[in-house]
Amino acid sequence: MATTSYEDALREQTRGQRLSDYLREMRREGNIDVDMVALSWRAWNMLHAATSNKLPVPDACPGPDGHMLYTWDLREHHLELEMFANNPAELFYRNRLSGNLWEFDLDIRNLDREDPIPQEVLQKLSLFFPECPTA
Amino acid sequence: MCLGLYRCRRLTVKQVGFNPAAFALTDDDEIRALRPEPNSMDVPDLDVVWDSLMMEENGMILPDTRPGAEGHAGKTGLLRPPFVEQRFYKSLRSQLADLACQRIITLT
Numbered sequence: 148m149a150t151t152s153y154e155d156a157l158r159e160q161t162r163g164q165r166l167s168d169y170l171r172e173m174r175r176e177g178n179i180d181v182d183m184v185a186l187s188w189r190a191w192n193m194l195h196a197a198t199s200n201k202l203p204v205p206d207a208c209p210g211p212d213g214h215m216l217y218t219w220d221l222r223e224h225h226l227e228l229e230m231f232a233n234n235p236a237e238l239f240y241r242n243r244l245s246g247n248l249w250e251f252d253l254d255i256r257n258l259d260r261e262d263p264i265p266q267e268v269l270q271k272l273s274l275f276f277p278e279c280p281t282a
Numbered sequence: 283m284c285l286g287l288y289r290c291r292r293l294t295v296k297q298v299g300f301n302p303a304a305f306a307l308t309d310d311d312e313i314r315a316l317r318p319e320p321n322s323m324d325v326p327d328l329d330v331v332w333d334s335l336m337m338e339e340n341g342m343i344l345p346d347t348r349p350g351a352e353g354h355a356g357k358t359g360l361l362r363p364p365f366v367e368q369r370f371y372k373s374l375r376s377q378l379a380d381l382a383c384q385r386i387i388t389l390t
Contacts, residue, residue, distance in 0.1 A: 241373055
């Protein structure tokens with residue numbers, strides 16, 4: 148089990164590096180600007196830290212207007228974080244089985260110790276934590 | 283292989299992510315059948331359309347008939363009108379992504 152955990156951690160570290168490379172590549176191709184690279188990287192680091200490094204690295208895709216979309220998928224759970232240049236980011240959750248939807252506007256630029264990530268957001272993020280291996 | 287799939291018009295081929303050889307195949311009728319969850323009558327059906335590649339010749343815009351100029355398939359109906367809640371369109375978009383993930387091929 149210890150080996151599996153180590154391999155999982157290594158894979159996540161590699162995916163994190165690939166996310167960083169991908170953001171820079173999207174900048175080079177002109178899909179997003181340097182501010183969006185910084186915002187996207189800040190968002191990932193803040194969410195990762197707020198979940199005690201349990202949140203997996205998201206899939207990422209630029210939008211047509213210079214915004215960036217992160218997605219997490221695990222079983223029936225789907226979560227999106229859409230980041231915009233001049234507006235708060237939008238979180239969107241969809242449960243594929245129940246059809247339940249949830250939305251939340253998150254101002255990533257203003258998140259800090261005094262204004263942390265709200266509990267209801269953390270609860271949604273926790274749906275994507277990898278299951279702990281049994282001892 | 284891709285051109286054959288393009289021509290049959292029932293399958294849409296879309297390149298996926300970083301890998302230039304990875305493509306998602308989506309059935310056009312399955313795309314047209316998608317509806318937001320919960321449904322809303324304010325949201326029109328999605329559609330798949332074919333756009334020919336165009337070229338300018340002697341000042342006129344004409345279909346490009348050169349070899350390889352097949353054009354491309356595109357989806358319509360994903361642009362949200364301002365009076366419609368965005369959750370309906372985000373629901374559609376995520377369903378569309380689910381559909382695309384069902385059949386991904388890698389050309390070698």
